[in-house]
Amino acid sequence: MFEQILSDSSLVKTHGYINGEWVVSASGNLFDVVNPATGEIIAKVADLGVVETQKAIVAAHKAMASWAKRTAKEKSAVLRKWFDLVMSNQEDLAKIMTVEQGKVLAEARGEVAYGASYIEWFAEESKRIYGDILPNTTTDRRSVVIKQPIGVVGAITPWNFPIAMITRKVAPALAAGCSVVLKPAAETPLSALALVELAERAGLPKGMFNVVPGLDAPQIGERLTSHPLVKKVTFTGSTRVGKILMAQSAQTVKRTSMELGGNAPVLVFDDADLDKAVQGAFAAKFRNAGQTCICANRILVQSSIYDEFVRRFTEKAEQFVLGEGLSEASTMGPLITRNAVEGVSTLVADALDKGASLTTGGTQPAGEGYFFTPAVIRDLNQSMRLSKEEVFGPVAPIFKFETEEEAIEMANDTEFGLAAYLFTKDQSRSWRVSEALEYGMVGVNETAISSEMIPFGGVKESGQGREGSKYGLEDYLEMKYICLGDI
Ligand SMILES: NC(=O)c1ccc[n+]([C@@H]2O[C@H](COP(=O)([O-])OP(=O)(O)OC[C@H]3O[C@@H](n4cnc5c(N)ncnc54)[C@H](O)[C@@H]3O)[C@@H](O)[C@H]2O)c1
Numbered sequence: 477m478f479e480q481i482l483s484d485s486s487l488v489k490t491h492g493y494i495n496g497e498w499v500v501s502a503s504g505n506l507f508d509v510v511n512p513a514t515g516e517i518i519a520k521v522a523d524l525g526v527v528e529t530q531k532a533i534v535a536a537h538k539a540m541a542s543w544a545k546r547t548a549k550e551k552s553a554v555l556r557k558w559f560d561l562v563m564s565n566q567e568d569l570a571k572i573m574t575v576e577q578g579k580v581l582a583e584a585r586g587e588v589a590y591g592a593s594y595i596e597w598f599a600e601e602s603k604r605i606y607g608d609i610l611p612n613t614t615t616d617r618r619s620v621v622i623k624q625p626i627g628v629v630g631a632i633t634p635w636n637f638p639i640a641m642i643t644r645k646v647a648p649a650l651a652a653g654c655s656v657v658l659k660p661a662a663e664t665p666l667s668a669l670a671l672v673e674l675a676e677r678a679g680l681p682k683g684m685f686n687v688v689p690g691l692d693a694p695q696i697g698e699r700l701t702s703h704p705l706v707k708k709v710t711f712t713g714s715t716r717v718g719k720i721l722m723a724q725s726a727q728t729v730k731r732t733s734m735e736l737g738g739n740a741p742v743l744v745f746d747d748a749d750l751d752k753a754v755q756g757a758f759a760a761k762f763r764n765a766g767q768t769c770i771c772a773n774r775i776l777v778q779s780s781i782y783d784e785f786v787r788r789f790t791e792k793a794e795q796f797v798l799g800e801g802l803s804e805a806s807t808m809g810p811l812i813t814r815n816a817v818e819g820v821s822t823l824v825a826d827a828l829d830k831g832a833s834l835t836t837g838g839t840q841p842a843g844e845g846y847f848f849t850p851a852v853i854r855d856l857n858q859s860m861r862l863s864k865e866e867v868f869g870p871v872a873p874i875f876k877f878e879t880e881e882e883a884i885e886m887a888n889d890t891e892f893g894l895a896a897y898l899f900t901k902d903q904s905r906s907w908r909v910s911e912a913l914e915y916g917m918v919g920v921n922e923t924a925i926s927s928e929m930i931p932f933g934g935v936k937e938s939g940q941g942r943e944g945s946k947y948g949l950e951d952y953l954e955m956k957y958i959c960l961g962d963i
């Protein structure tokens with residue numbers, strides 16, 4: 477097994493974690509965790525279901541009372557200790573992530589630090605939950621607003637950022653005083669289980685953070701969205717699943733936070749710094765082998781610089797070294813599954829069938845891993861699936877536009893609204909276009925826009941709520957108005 481590459485092999489956990497105990501499935505079932513670079517089974521994890529989810533919810537509910545009695549500073553200290561432990565185990569966590577998700581080690585190390593930054597940030601924010609005293613209509617009363625934890629949080633997360641998508645939810649939930657029942661993606665449970673092991677080592681009380689790995693996501697999700705003790709559902713994943721969870725949550729009027737699908741356009745105007753635009757679009761496209769929700773999904777380039785942009789972008793794409801993420805020589809890993817490769821291949825074939833052309837890549841190398849050579853496609857049109865669908869893979873469709881108005885129309889022609897980017901030296905254009913783009917986040921001459929200090933989230937069918945920043949706690953707090961009469 478791969479544990480021998482770790483300094484602390486006890487971080488590899490294969491049971492669920494409920495109420496401070498490592499538990500096997502009531503059914504005795506296990507599911508395989510596969511290394512996408514080799515197709516090999518690297519672990520067998522307990523396949524938990526409704527029975528265990530129910531137990532986790534009850535434990536989470538009971539645990540909140542004692543956590544609520546701790547001061548903000550005491551909560552902060554536990555979160556800070558958790559942050560310190562994640563960072564001191566960064567290398568092991570990165571290796572666990574690479575073998576189960578595939579991303580190259582350098583990216584995995586970066587994600588561990590990025591995920592840890594949310595714990596650090598909310599360790600501090602836990603001391604900044606403020607209320608309010610409001611003016612009144614009479615002099616014999618006082619109006620007070622206090623903030624209280626919303627309650628037990630059900631969380632469901634994706635495989636593409638196996639640590640950061642979890643800490644971006646669990647850290648603010650704990651900071652706000654909420655307990656959590658998490659169902660991680662079945663493709664990447666080991667990262668989630670290592671995280672909760674470190675939370676336990678940090679002194680987080682039992683029941684405050686529970687992890688329910690399981691293959692039957694719909695049944696676990698149904699429990700989390702319908703149980704009356706769960707007051708909040710927070711989800712990161714596809715818009716398709718987000719809609720299911722929102723509908724299920726409506727039956728008990730749960731509050732939801734949804735971080736859903738994306739279809740990010742990159743607008744490159746002819747007055748842009750071309751090198752900066754190529755580099756920015758390239759980084760946004762190929763991070764995590766193109767498997768991020770804010771990846772450059774459509775690259776829109778003004779006609780006068782189109783050919784030169786395509787040439788320079790292609791030149792960079794041809795430099796990737798595909799390989800297993802543990803190898804320092806690799807600069808791009810595999811996709812998450814064989815199905816993901818087939819999905820990306822189908823999108824490329826559709827574009828080529830309708831008249832587009834490849835300038836590089838677009839092939840499936842021989843071997844057991846789920847690799848796809850980074851593809852650059854030119855001369856596309858709006859009839860092609862790549863103009864509408866989220867690629868979630870290393871394929872860069874480069875579209876041409878003539879005018880600013882046409883670029884904005886193309887960019888907004890999608891049900892998604894997560895992130896968008898534009899490159900221009902014209903300051904008035906940067907404001908004009910940023911305000912016209914129907915997206916929750918806009919990068920101007922920059923595509924590395926994510927951090928724990930910004931409000932991450934989308935509009936339209938990319939979701940609701942924000943994660944991170946000074947706004948991030950609000951999703952886990954309820955506001956209570958107290959009217960003090962007879963003053
Ligand atoms: N907005 C963001 O911050 C963000 C971040 C990462 C990924 N995503 C999006 O996620 C998608 C890719 O991730 P994915 O393939 O893991 O998404 P997915 O929606 O297939 O799965 C996400 C999670 O939901 C679970 N799930 C699936 N069906 C479910 C159901 N019926 N009920 C309950 N849970 C269910 C999965 O097991 C997984 O844990 C892309 O669309 C990407 O844009 C968005």
Ligand SMILES: O=C[C@H](O)CS(=O)(=O)O
Pocket residue numbers: 636637640767768769770926932
């Ligand atoms: O895939 C979605 C992630 O939220 C992207 S980022 O790592 O937060 O930029």
